[in-house]
Amino acid sequence: MIDKKVMDEIRKTLGKQKVFSDKEYLLTYSYDATALESPPELVVFPENEKDIQRILKIAYQNKIPVTPRGAGVGYTGGSIPLKGGIVIVFTRMNRILAIDTENFLAEVEPGVVTQHLQEEVEKKGLFYPPDPASLKTSTIGGNVAENAGGLRCYKYGVTGHYVLALEAFLITGEKIKAGSPVIKDVAGYNLKSLLVGSEGTLAVVSKITLRLIPLPQYRVSFRVDFNSLQKGAEFINYAIRNNIDPSAIEFIDRSSISAVYQYLGLSLDDQLQATVIIELDGNRLDVEERKNKFLEIVKNYDTLHCQVAETSAEQEKLWDIRRNISPALTKLNPKKINEDIVVPTAEIPGTVEYINRLAKEYDLVIPLFGHFGDGNIHTNLMLNPEKPGEMERAEIVLDKIFSHVVSVKGSISGEHGIGITKKPFMKYQFTELELELFKRLKQAFDPENLLNPGKILNFE
Amino acid sequence: MIDKKVMDEIRKTLGKQKVFSDKEYLLTYSYDATALESPPELVVFPENEKDIQRILKIAYQNKIPVTPRGAGVGYTGGSIPLKGGIVIVFTRMNRILAIDTENFLAEVEPGVVTQHLQEEVEKKGLFYPPDPASLKTSTIGGNVAENAGGLRCYKYGVTGHYVLALEAFLITGEKIKAGSPVIKDVAGYNLKSLLVGSEGTLAVVSKITLRLIPLPQYRVSFRVDFNSLQKGAEFINYAIRNNIDPSAIEFIDRSSISAVYQYLGLSLDDQLQATVIIELDGNRLDVEERKNKFLEIVKNYDTLHCQVAETSAEQEKLWDIRRNISPALTKLNPKKINEDIVVPTAEIPGTVEYINRLAKEYDLVIPLFGHFGDGNIHTNLMLNPEKPGEMERAEIVLDKIFSHVVSVKGSISGEHGIGITKKPFMKYQFTELELELFKRLKQAFDPENLLNPGKILNFE
Numbered sequence: 001m002i003d004k005k006v007m008d009e010i011r012k013t014l015g016k017q018k019v020f021s022d023k024e025y026l027l028t029y030s031y032d033a034t035a036l037e038s039p040p041e042l043v044v045f046p047e048n049e050k051d052i053q054r055i056l057k058i059a060y061q062n063k064i065p066v067t068p069r070g071a072g073v074g075y076t077g078g079s080i081p082l083k084g085g086i087v088i089v090f091t092r093m094n095r096i097l098a099i100d101t102e103n104f105l106a107e108v109e110p111g112v113v114t115q116h117l118q119e120e121v122e123k124k125g126l127f128y129p130p131d132p133a134s135l136k137t138s139t140i141g142g143n144v145a146e147n148a149g150g151l152r153c154y155k156y157g158v159t160g161h162y163v164l165a166l167e168a169f170l171i172t173g174e175k176i177k178a179g180s181p182v183i184k185d186v187a188g189y190n191l192k193s194l195l196v197g198s199e200g201t202l203a204v205v206s207k208i209t210l211r212l213i214p215l216p217q218y219r220v221s222f223r224v225d226f227n228s229l230q231k232g233a234e235f236i237n238y239a240i241r242n243n244i245d246p247s248a249i250e251f252i253d254r255s256s257i258s259a260v261y262q263y264l265g266l267s268l269d270d271q272l273q274a275t276v277i278i279e280l281d282g283n284r285l286d287v288e289e290r291k292n293k294f295l296e297i298v299k300n301y302d303t304l305h306c307q308v309a310e311t312s313a314e315q316e317k318l319w320d321i322r323r324n325i326s327p328a329l330t331k332l333n334p335k336k337i338n339e340d341i342v343v344p345t346a347e348i349p350g351t352v353e354y355i356n357r358l359a360k361e362y363d364l365v366i367p368l369f370g371h372f373g374d375g376n377i378h379t380n381l382m383l384n385p386e387k388p389g390e391m392e393r394a395e396i397v398l399d400k401i402f403s404h405v406v407s408v409k410g411s412i413s414g415e416h417g418i419g420i421t422k423k424p425f426m427k428y429q430f431t432e433l434e435l436e437l438f439k440r441l442k443q444a445f446d447p448e449n450l451l452n453p454g455k456i457l458n459f460e
Numbered sequence: 461m462i463d464k465k466v467m468d469e470i471r472k473t474l475g476k477q478k479v480f481s482d483k484e485y486l487l488t489y490s491y492d493a494t495a496l497e498s499p500p501e502l503v504v505f506p507e508n509e510k511d512i513q514r515i516l517k518i519a520y521q522n523k524i525p526v527t528p529r530g531a532g533v534g535y536t537g538g539s540i541p542l543k544g545g546i547v548i549v550f551t552r553m554n555r556i557l558a559i560d561t562e563n564f565l566a567e568v569e570p571g572v573v574t575q576h577l578q579e580e581v582e583k584k585g586l587f588y589p590p591d592p593a594s595l596k597t598s599t600i601g602g603n604v605a606e607n608a609g610g611l612r613c614y615k616y617g618v619t620g621h622y623v624l625a626l627e628a629f630l631i632t633g634e635k636i637k638a639g640s641p642v643i644k645d646v647a648g649y650n651l652k653s654l655l656v657g658s659e660g661t662l663a664v665v666s667k668i669t670l671r672l673i674p675l676p677q678y679r680v681s682f683r684v685d686f687n688s689l690q691k692g693a694e695f696i697n698y699a700i701r702n703n704i705d706p707s708a709i710e711f712i713d714r715s716s717i718s719a720v721y722q723y724l725g726l727s728l729d730d731q732l733q734a735t736v737i738i739e740l741d742g743n744r745l746d747v748e749e750r751k752n753k754f755l756e757i758v759k760n761y762d763t764l765h766c767q768v769a770e771t772s773a774e775q776e777k778l779w780d781i782r783r784n785i786s787p788a789l790t791k792l793n794p795k796k797i798n799e800d801i802v803v804p805t806a807e808i809p810g811t812v813e814y815i816n817r818l819a820k821e822y823d824l825v826i827p828l829f830g831h832f833g834d835g836n837i838h839t840n841l842m843l844n845p846e847k848p849g850e851m852e853r854a855e856i857v858l859d860k861i862f863s864h865v866v867s868v869k870g871s872i873s874g875e876h877g878i879g880i881t882k883k884p885f886m887k888y889q890f891t892e893l894e895l896e897l898f899k900r901l902k903q904a905f906d907p908e909n910l911l912n913p914g915k916i917l918n919f920e
Contacts, residue, residue: 100806101701102697102804102805102806103804103805103806103807104700104805105804146646147646147650149644149646153643153644154643157621157643158643158644160650160653161617161621165869170893174893175893176891176893176894176897177891177894178894180802180869180870180871180889181804181869182802182803182804182834182835182869182870182871182874183613183614183617183618183802183834183835184609184613184618184802184831184834184835184836184871184874184875185802185871185873185874186606186607186609186657186871186873186874186875186876186877186878187871187872187873187877187878187882187886187889187890188878188886188889188890188894188895188898188916189654189657189658189662189898189901189902189916190607190620190653190654190656190657190658191894191897191898193620193650193653193654194649194650194653194654194901196650197646197649197650198649198650202649214700214701214703214705217703237562240564240674241561241674243674243677243743245674282746283703283746283749283750284749285745285746285748285749286742286743286745286746286749288745289743289744289745289746290743342640342642342643342644342645343642344562344563344565344641344642345562345563345564346560346562346563347563371644374642374643374644375642375643375644376644409640409641409642410640410642411640411642411644411645411646411647412647413645413646413647414642414644414645414646415644415646416646417646418646418647418648422647426647426648429640429647429648430647430648431636431637433630433634433635433636434636434637434638434648434651435648437636437649437651437904437905438648438649438651440903440904440905441649441654441901441904442649443900443904444897444900444901444903444904445897445900456648456649
């Protein structure tokens with residue numbers, strides 16, 4: 001419990017209009033995109049780095065837990081204040097401080113919305129590739145905390161590949177810098193990469209320097225339909241091996257696409273069992289060359305149908321199918337458990353088959369889709385908690401899926417992080433000693449476990 | 461001092477043919493590519509991970525320092541056993557364990573020579589881009605320890621971008637795994653990126669999984685000469701902004717190129733003050749398109765001469781100039797201090813001018829060349845220690861160069877690491893608190909400071 005005197009001190013130090021303990025605030029900032037909920041005692045909205053420092057100093061002195069928060073659209077409970085205390089909301093620190101066309105970089109505050117940054121840099125002929133599905137609301141700070149991925153990672157890599165430098169505050173309120181605004185920097189230990197993806201448990205990031213690249217001039221998309229799940233899954237590796245360098249490569253299974261068709265009021269070909277959407281980008285002639293190569297590949301493969309989208313309007317329409325999966329799936333059943341497992345690409349067909357078998361065996365609806373180019377399979381358990389035994393069966397199936405993933409050398413999380421929901425599965429992927437090393441790292445930064453406590457591991 | 465009984469135990473455990481304390485061995489493994497020297501007491505050649513574990517267990521029990529070593533061609537003394545003890549040489553652990561064309565990855569032991577791996581993966585149509593200048597002798601283990609760069613980093617990134625997973629041993633002899641053989645993995649803290657570039661001070665790497673990409677089909681190189689250093693330095697940013705996506709972009713100043721010409725017995729145009737070598741790679745039509753764009757750029761810029769190299773033979777000849785810089789420079793003066801500073805690309809012209817001014821002011825020979833596309837300026841102080849005051853003036857100049865680099869937000873090391881030689885300059889780039897954090901990280905892995913002691917910082 002935060003002492004009334006301490007609350008008053010925080011209000012006095014920051015100013016009333018930045019500090020809230022009203023019921024509706026505590027409720028709003030008690031949950032994220034999971035169904036979990038845990039209220040903070042105080043919600044603060046820093047407007048600059050001095051504010052962050054002031055909050056942390058008081059919190060540290062009084063041993064109050066602190067949870068940093070971007071847009072709160074995470075899937076693992078990472079921004080939920082599990083131990084109460086203070087939530088630091090970054091929505092007011094949403095300035096793009098610089099877009100530097102000479103050095104190809106952007107400097108931003110953590111609260112900048114991802115899509116907003118993308119639009120601004122594109123106006124200057126530059127490109128910020130990371131595109132988590134939540135980009136319309138998610139913030140760069142949140143993306144950095146989770147090392148967010150998205151659709152373009154096969155070609156362009158994840159958020160961490162674009163983070164050149166960070167400024168951050170330790171729980172003590174002391175400031176550190178990590179990394180430099182250059183591509184090569186091997187001085188000292190790689191603090192920057194350690195902070196990226198650390199889910200706000202090591203330090204509170206206050207400024208981010210991102211690498212930008214020239215904007216690709218041209219884009220073409222394809223949708224290819226298959227009469228078998230296996231054929232669709234195998235097609236992806238086949239296409240990649242043929243050197244077409246896709247900027248996005250998405251897989252959608254029958255149950256996902258039929259949910260979308262139902263959602264959009266369309267009717268679906270009975271034979272269709274899987275759809276692959278592929279995008280190529282680059283210079284015009286280059287894209288043209290790879291497009292022809294790709295169409296040749298399709299011709300030699302057993303497909304149902306191939307659609308080419310060249311104009312922006314055609315491409316928008318094609319990608320709309322993909323974007324509508326998440327909302328469409330929620331109509332199937334009231335509860336969604338959305339897992340973001342990753343496996344080596346050659347293990348995709350086997351993994352897809354295994355999950356399908358589990359779904360049948362345990363009588364569950366598990367639509368699959370995702371970024372198969374990088375092995376990232378979004379595995380959605382669409383559950384009806386009212387159905388007897390359904391939640392228990394889901395638990396068993398999840399457990400089996402994570403075991404399988406680790407057995408084929410994959411990871412239990414490709415994009416969403418561990419947060420609260422995946423903590424029980426950490427033991428599959430890591431040994432006791434590795435978990436112990438994580439604890440020692442946490443201690444190096446936050447020995448009293450005040451920063452976003454209860455996430456990744458139980459550090460106490 | 462290693463006790464005789466302990467030496468015997470190591471010999472007995474590993475077998476005589478893997479353990480040496482003969483004078484010539486101690487001498488051979490007492491130095492690297494710097495002029496520094498410090499002999500070990502024992503040199504061991506593990507042949508498998510069990511050997512590594514056995515050595516470490518005995519070393520840990522007896523508090524003996526351990527220094528892992530690849531080819532020993534580093535420029536900062538990273539593999540020199542500064543505190544004596546055991547050197548672990550990885551030359552016998554040089555197997556490529558797998559080249560996986562399905563999952564686009566290679567599994568290697570640390571002693572694999574970089575060029576050997578490149579040749580083997582290229583036979584299978586795949587590509588391992590990192591190409592440190594030392595690639596004919598340097599090992600993947602050494603590349604990982606220093607997070608080595610090279611010529612292709614502007615387009616392809618550094619060694620760390622290709623490391624998917626590591627197996628390593630802590631000083632206690634306990635094994636850990638870090639990372640997964642997938643592109644996306646956000647489970648737990650990023651141990652992998654922390655180990656990459658940690659210069660063998662945190663753990664001893666025993667196995668490395670590397671990402672491979674499809675081999676570019678086509679390549680073309682250009683050499684462009686300029687009548688002023690500034691024009692050459694500015695040209696690079698100009699070319700990059702024009703979206704030609706170079707796979708290599710190298711700058712050579714007058715004194716470097718004239719050293720090469722002298723070395724090769726050629727005569728050099730009096731007007732030439734700087735040369736830029738650029739390579740484009742990709743699919744045929746793509747390269748063709750960017751080639752035409754680049755020639756257009758050259759036409760609109762004030763250049764002395766532009767040479768296009770299309771065949772492999774022409775390209776080899778062109779790149780030979782670049783490759784001969786290092787040997788040629790050693791003819792200028794007996795002692796070379798080779799610094800690998802990095803600055804944001806827009807700061808290159810100013811930095812080049814600043815170093816030139818220092819060279820004149822302090823009467824020193826400082827040829828400049830390097831990977832200017834990523835801001836990496838190889839700054840070579842070619843010194844004659846017999847000239848009165850020369851070494852002292854070099855000290856002053858180095859100090860000024862590092863201060864300048866940090867003042868424009870660059871890094872004191874882009875490729876070579878800190879090792880021994882750059883320790884004095886760490887205080888320019890990092891605050892007391894940041895250095896303290898490095899110490900805490902070191903302690904999390906190696907609290908008794910037995911692993912490669914005396915490198916990066918004085919941790920004791």
